[in-house]
Amino acid sequence: MAKPPPPAPSPEALVFDAAEFSGHADVPDQFRWPEHETPTPDAHEELADVPSIDLDRLLSGDPDAMVSVADACSRYGLFQVVNHGVDAALLAEARGCAEAFFAMPIAEKRRARRRPGEICGYASSFTERFASKLPGRGRRPSRSASPPRRRPAARSCETTSSTTWATNSATLGTEVYLRYCEAMSRLSLGIMEALGLSLGVGRAHFRDLFEDNESIVRLNYYPPCPRPEVTLGTGPHCDPTSLTVLHQEGVDGLQVFTDDDSRWRTVSPRPDAFVVNIGDTFMALSNGRYKSCMHRAVVNGEAARKSLVFFLCPSADKVVRPAAGLVDGDRPRLYPDFRWPQLLEFTQKHYRADLETLDAFSKWIRQGNDEVKNTKIRTTF
Numbered sequence: 001m002a003k004p005p006p007p008a009p010s011p012e013a014l015v016f017d018a019a020e021f022s023g024h025a026d027v028p029d030q031f032r033w034p035e036h037e038t039p040t041p042d043a044h045e046e047l048a049d050v051p052s053i054d055l056d057r058l059l060s061g062d063p064d065a066m067v068s069v070a071d072a073c074s075r076y077g078l079f080q081v082v083n084h085g086v087d088a089a090l091l092a093e094a095r096g097c098a099e100a101f102f103a104m105p106i107a108e109k110r111r112a113r114r115r116p117g118e119i120c121g122y123a124s125s126f127t128e129r130f131a132s133k134l135p136g137r138g139r140r141p142s143r144s145a146s147p148p149r150r151r152p153a154a155r156s157c158e159t160t161s162s163t164t165w166a167t168n169s170a171t172l173g174t175e176v177y178l179r180y181c182e183a184m185s186r187l188s189l190g191i192m193e194a195l196g197l198s199l200g201v202g203r204a205h206f207r208d209l210f211e212d213n214e215s216i217v218r219l220n221y222y223p224p225c226p227r228p229e230v231t232l233g234t235g236p237h238c239d240p241t242s243l244t245v246l247h248q249e250g251v252d253g254l255q256v257f258t259d260d261d262s263r264w265r266t267v268s269p270r271p272d273a274f275v276v277n278i279g280d281t282f283m284a285l286s287n288g289r290y291k292s293c294m295h296r297a298v299v300n301g302e303a304a305r306k307s308l309v310f311f312l313c314p315s316a317d318k319v320v321r322p323a324a325g326l327v328d329g330d331r332p333r334l335y336p337d338f339r340w341p342q343l344l345e346f347t348q349k350h351y352r353a354d355l356e357t358l359d360a361f362s363k364w365i366r367q368g369n370d371e372v373k374n375t376k377i378r379t380t381f
Contacts, residue, residue: 031231038230039255039264039298047256047265052080052273055187058194059203070198073286076256077238077278077293078267081191084274086183094180094308095249097173098219102306120216181217184310188213188243191276192312199286201323206285209318210242214340218309222253225299233297233305239279240347240357242340243312244293246275251305257294264296280358281313281343284335287322294355314340336365 051072057065058081072079101109114121192206222233233253248254248269255264267275277293278286299305314320321337335358346361347353 027225027227027231033230033232033235035230037235038232039228043255043264043298044252044266047076047258047267050076050079050256050267052082052270054083055081055085055190055194056083058197059190061197065194066198069194073195073198073278073290075260075291076258077283077291078256078275078295080267080270080273080275081187082270082273084187085190086187086274090176090179090183091247091308093176094173095306097176098221098306098308101173101219102221177217180308181215181310184217184245185213185215185312187274188215188245188310188312191243191245195282195286195290199289199323199326201325205323209285209314210312212315214313214315216241216311216313218311220297220305220307220309222297222299222305224304225301228299228301231299233299236294236296237354238292238294238357239277239311240281240343240353240361241279241311241313242281242285244275244277244279245310245312246277247308248275249306249308251300251303253297253300253305253307255296255298257296279311280361281320281340283358284320284338285322287326287331288334289326289331292358313344316341335362338365 051068053065053068058069069079109122112122114123189207189210192210193203196203196206225231236257246254250269250271252266252268254267254275256267257264277295278290280292283290283292297305316339319337319339320343322333327333338361342365343361346364347357350364351357351360
């Protein structure tokens with residue numbers, strides 16, 4: 001068992017101010033990544049074969065759309081959806097409220113900060129998590145390899161979640177984000193119908209599971225970086241949630257790792273599309289047929305990158321297990337039954353979410369939760 005890192009200093013002593021960071025002529029040491037993990041020029045090549053699929057075609061059971069989404073989810077765990085029915089005016093309102101929040105002085109933003117042990121609230125680039133650098137293994141991200149242990153001292157990013165926004169900043173977008181959450185929930189349920197059709201379990205199977213979902217909206221802001229080639233906005237990871245629905249705002253940043261050739265590639269923003277990526281929980285629901293998407297965020301030297309992210313999670317009482325039709329002699333059960341709060345607790349208290357979260361969590365469940373009791377690293381996804 002690897003020795004856990006020392007406790008982080010008090011979050012109050014570590015404040016990341018995006019406005020101050022943007023004024024630097026260079027990148028502070030605590031934000032630098034090892035050279036072998038930083039973005040290379042070829043990572044900016046477009047991931048050209050990720051489909052942009054019309055949601056109406058998906059829900060109608062169009063065979064070509066079904067094949068496209070199944071292929072994308074099994075290869076990359078990611079696709080884009082258009083004709084999604086989300087009002088462009090609502091998107092503009094949500095972006096405007098996010099810009100207003102992130103333009104506030106750091107002292108005002110920290111009034112809505114995330115409290116220890118909570119998943120909602122403003123986080124100043126998670127400096128409380130990454131107070132010291134961890135040793136690296138110098139290993140390229142791979143699903144079969146152990147994940148690299150090193151993480152940056154802090155993400156060059158600010159983030160907040162709408163739950164705490166609603167309770168602490170009532171004049172800045174509460175009603176807008178309630179409507180945005182409702183729109184994202186409707187869209188996600190439609191996508192779940194489509195995924196059920198593509199997996200052959202019927203359109204109602206996953207929709208019923210997620211009808212009363214417990215989900216999160218996150219607003220991300222990555223300030224302009226003077227040397228984007230030496231750092232990352234967010235390191236390589238897979239989301240432990242079920243589904244991530246991302247809207248990018250015109251600045252490249254999302255990159256996906258392709259197992260085919262072990263390279264990173266960019267998914268460029270489309271104003272009319274949402275990026276949909278599979279998370280660990282849905283990978284378990286599909287019995288591994290659809291893979292959890294390995295991705296990261298890079299930063300830009302000229303412009304701030306902003307994004308709206310919706311994480312779909314099942315309600316606390318639902319058991320996560322694959323449909324009977326997804327388990328057979330050729331494909332036995334890969335993961336044990338669990339409930340979403342168990343995986344959330346695992347990533348919050350015992351294990352920093354990384355490339356191998358689902359495998360580590362499955363081992364933790366099967367061994368009666370004893371294997372990682374001493375590796376309590378508070379994290380978010």
